[in-house]
Amino acid sequence: MRLSPSVATIAIFAAALVLSAAAAAVAVRVVERESEAGVRAVLDRAGIDWAEVDAYGLQVFLLGTAPSEAARFRALSAAGEVVDAARLIDDVNVAEADRPAPPRFSVEILRRDGGLTLIGLVPAATDRAALRARAERAAGGAPVSDLLETAEHPAPEGWRPALEAAFDALERLPRAKISIEAGRVTVKGAAESDAERRRLEAAIARDTPEAVRLALRISAPRPVIAPFTLRFVKDAAGARFDACAAATEAGRARILEAAAAAGLTGKADCRLGLGAPGPDWAEAASAALGALDRMGGGTLTMTDTEVALVAPRGTDAGRYESVVQELGDALPDRYRLDATLPAPRDAETDAAAPEFIATLSPEGAVQLRGPLASETARSVADSLARARFGSEVVHTAAELREGLxxxxxxxxxxxxxxxxxxxxxxLFVTPDGIELRGETGDTEATAEITALMAEKLGGTDGLTLEVTYREALDPEASKPTPEECIASIRGLLEERKITFEPGSATLDGEARRLMDDIAEVLRDCGSIPLEIAGHTDSQGRESMNLELSEARAQAVLDELRNRRVLTADFRARGYGESRPIADNGTEAGREANRRIEFSLIRPEDAENTEETADDDGDAG
Known part of the structure; x- marks a missing residue:
C-alpha cells in the first residue's frame, strides 16, 4: 500500500518537530548547567559562601540569607557577570541587623520634707501624666520635680511591676530614697519607731509582687529603754531571754555569745536602744550570764545597775557561795549584786499561802479573784482592770483578808x-512572786512586761513569765495577702451570685447581702489593688452592653465604698461582651457570661497568673 503525498508530508513535519523539541531540551539543560556552574564559580572566587544557585530553563535563581544588604548586592553583581540581569532572579533574604543594646532604664525617687524628685531614664511610651499624678498623690501636696528623661525603646520585662511596687512603698514612707530597675526595687527610708519600722517592712514586703526583687533598708531611731533591762531564765524548759537590751551592735553580739555559752539555742535578739547605765553594760551582762551557767540555771535580772541572780531551788550552798563571790569580783564597780538561794519548799506553808488570780479569756473577759487587804484595795484593782480592759468585760470576785x-x-x-x-x-500573785502566762501578737511583749515589772516593783525578783508569741494574734503578720483575699471572695461566690435587676445596674436584695460579706473580707485586707470588672452576654447592641457592664462594675464599687471599705486602689471597668467564657448560643452560656469579676491589678505581663474570683450576674 502506498502512502499519499499529504500523509508523508505530515509525518516528515511531525518527525522534524520531535527532533527539534528534543534538541531544544538538550540545549536548555546545557544552558542550565553552564549558567549554574558559571555563577557558582564566580561566587566562589568572590568568597561568597552563603549564597546558593539554582537554574531553571533560562532563569537563574540566587538563594540564601545575606549577612547584610551590601553582601546581597555584591552577590547579585558577581552573578550578573555570568548571566544577563534579565535572567537573574533575586531570591535572597537579608539577616536582621544586630539591634543596639537596650538602654538601662532606672528611676530614683527622693522624698523629703521639701517635696519629691524623680530622676532617671524611662521608656518613651511611659504615660508621663499618669506617672506624675501618681507622684503628686504620694507627695501629698508637696511639690514634685520631674527630671526624667526618655528613650525610644520598649519597656523591659519587669519594669512596670517594679514601678508600681516602688510607688506603693513610697506612699507609706514620709522620707525615702527608692531606686527602681526592671524587676528590682531598693527602698531606703526612715520610720519613727522600731515598731513602725517592723510594720512598714511587713506591709511593703506583703504588697510587693513575687516577680520583683525587694531590698528594704528602713531605719528607726533607737528607742530609749527605761529601765535598761536584761532577764535570762534557765530551767527545765531550757534557756531563754524574757528581755534583752544592748547599747551597741558589738555589745549585743557579746551578750548573745555569752547567752549561747549558757545554753541559749535558736534565734534570739537584743533590742538596741538608748539608756544603758554605762559603756560596760555588755561586760556586766556577759559576766552575769557566765555566773548563771556555772550555777546550773536560775534567773538573772539586770535593771540598770541592779543585778539580781536567783539560784535554782536546791542548789548546793558551796557552789552558790563560790559563784556569787566570783560574779561580785567580775562585775564593774557601778553594779550592785543581789543573789538569792531559795529555801526548800514547805508543803503545809505553800498550801496555806494566799494566791491572787486574774484571767483574760480569748473573748476578752477578765475575772479577778483572790485575797486583797481592804475594800479600798479591791476598788482600786477593779478600777485599774476596767480602765485597761473595758468596764463591761471585768468581773471582780476578790475577797478581803488580813495579814497579807x-x-x-x-x-x-x-x-x-x-x-x-x-x-x-x-496572772498568779503569791508570796513568792508574780507569774504571768499567756499569748500575744507583739514580739516585744515579754521585754515590755519585764521592764514594766522592774519599774513598778523596783526589780523583777520572783517574776516568772511564760509568754508565747502567736503570729495569728499579730494584726500585721496575720493580715491576709492580696491573693488570700481574692481566694476568700471566690469562696463566697462559689454558691452565691451578685445579681442585678433585669437590664439595669441596680443590685437586688440578695446581692446586697452578699456585698456585706465581701466587704467584711476586704476590710481585713486593707488597701490592695483590685479591679471590679463587669461582663455581659452578646444579646443587644455592643455599645449598650459595654455601658451596662461599666455601670454594673461601678455599682459594685459604690456598694463597697458605702460599707466603708478602703477603695482608693480599686477601679471599676466594663468589658461588655468582649470576653465571653462560655457559648452565647445557649441560655446557660449567656448566664455564665453575665458576671462580675474581682481581680488583682497586675502588671502587663501577669495576665496569665492573676488570681480572679468570678461571679455570675443577672440578665445582661
Whole structure:
C-alpha cells in the first residue's frame, strides 16, 4: 500500500518537530548547567559562601540569607557577570541587623520634707501624666520635680511591676530614697519607731509582687529603754531571754555569745536602744550570764545597775557561795549584786499561802479573784482592770483578808498591768512572786512586761513569765495577702451570685447581702489593688452592653465604698461582651457570661497568673 503525498508530508513535519523539541531540551539543560556552574564559580572566587544557585530553563535563581544588604548586592553583581540581569532572579533574604543594646532604664525617687524628685531614664511610651499624678498623690501636696528623661525603646520585662511596687512603698514612707530597675526595687527610708519600722517592712514586703526583687533598708531611731533591762531564765524548759537590751551592735553580739555559752539555742535578739547605765553594760551582762551557767540555771535580772541572780531551788550552798563571790569580783564597780538561794519548799506553808488570780479569756473577759487587804484595795484593782480592759468585760470576785505579805497590793496592780499586754492569759500573785502566762501578737511583749515589772516593783525578783508569741494574734503578720483575699471572695461566690435587676445596674436584695460579706473580707485586707470588672452576654447592641457592664462594675464599687471599705486602689471597668467564657448560643452560656469579676491589678505581663474570683450576674 502506498502512502499519499499529504500523509508523508505530515509525518516528515511531525518527525522534524520531535527532533527539534528534543534538541531544544538538550540545549536548555546545557544552558542550565553552564549558567549554574558559571555563577557558582564566580561566587566562589568572590568568597561568597552563603549564597546558593539554582537554574531553571533560562532563569537563574540566587538563594540564601545575606549577612547584610551590601553582601546581597555584591552577590547579585558577581552573578550578573555570568548571566544577563534579565535572567537573574533575586531570591535572597537579608539577616536582621544586630539591634543596639537596650538602654538601662532606672528611676530614683527622693522624698523629703521639701517635696519629691524623680530622676532617671524611662521608656518613651511611659504615660508621663499618669506617672506624675501618681507622684503628686504620694507627695501629698508637696511639690514634685520631674527630671526624667526618655528613650525610644520598649519597656523591659519587669519594669512596670517594679514601678508600681516602688510607688506603693513610697506612699507609706514620709522620707525615702527608692531606686527602681526592671524587676528590682531598693527602698531606703526612715520610720519613727522600731515598731513602725517592723510594720512598714511587713506591709511593703506583703504588697510587693513575687516577680520583683525587694531590698528594704528602713531605719528607726533607737528607742530609749527605761529601765535598761536584761532577764535570762534557765530551767527545765531550757534557756531563754524574757528581755534583752544592748547599747551597741558589738555589745549585743557579746551578750548573745555569752547567752549561747549558757545554753541559749535558736534565734534570739537584743533590742538596741538608748539608756544603758554605762559603756560596760555588755561586760556586766556577759559576766552575769557566765555566773548563771556555772550555777546550773536560775534567773538573772539586770535593771540598770541592779543585778539580781536567783539560784535554782536546791542548789548546793558551796557552789552558790563560790559563784556569787566570783560574779561580785567580775562585775564593774557601778553594779550592785543581789543573789538569792531559795529555801526548800514547805508543803503545809505553800498550801496555806494566799494566791491572787486574774484571767483574760480569748473573748476578752477578765475575772479577778483572790485575797486583797481592804475594800479600798479591791476598788482600786477593779478600777485599774476596767480602765485597761473595758468596764463591761471585768468581773471582780476578790475577797478581803488580813495579814497579807508586804507589797501584796503593789504586786497585784503591777500584775494586772502586765496581763493587759497579752491577748489572753492568766496572772498568779503569791508570796513568792508574780507569774504571768499567756499569748500575744507583739514580739516585744515579754521585754515590755519585764521592764514594766522592774519599774513598778523596783526589780523583777520572783517574776516568772511564760509568754508565747502567736503570729495569728499579730494584726500585721496575720493580715491576709492580696491573693488570700481574692481566694476568700471566690469562696463566697462559689454558691452565691451578685445579681442585678433585669437590664439595669441596680443590685437586688440578695446581692446586697452578699456585698456585706465581701466587704467584711476586704476590710481585713486593707488597701490592695483590685479591679471590679463587669461582663455581659452578646444579646443587644455592643455599645449598650459595654455601658451596662461599666455601670454594673461601678455599682459594685459604690456598694463597697458605702460599707466603708478602703477603695482608693480599686477601679471599676466594663468589658461588655468582649470576653465571653462560655457559648452565647445557649441560655446557660449567656448566664455564665453575665458576671462580675474581682481581680488583682497586675502588671502587663501577669495576665496569665492573676488570681480572679468570678461571679455570675443577672440578665445582661
Amino acid at each position: 505579805p508586804e507589797g501584796w497590793q503593789t504586786r497585784v496592780l503591777a500584775g494586772i498591768e502586765g496581763l493587759a499586754e497579752l491577748a489572753r492569759g492568766a
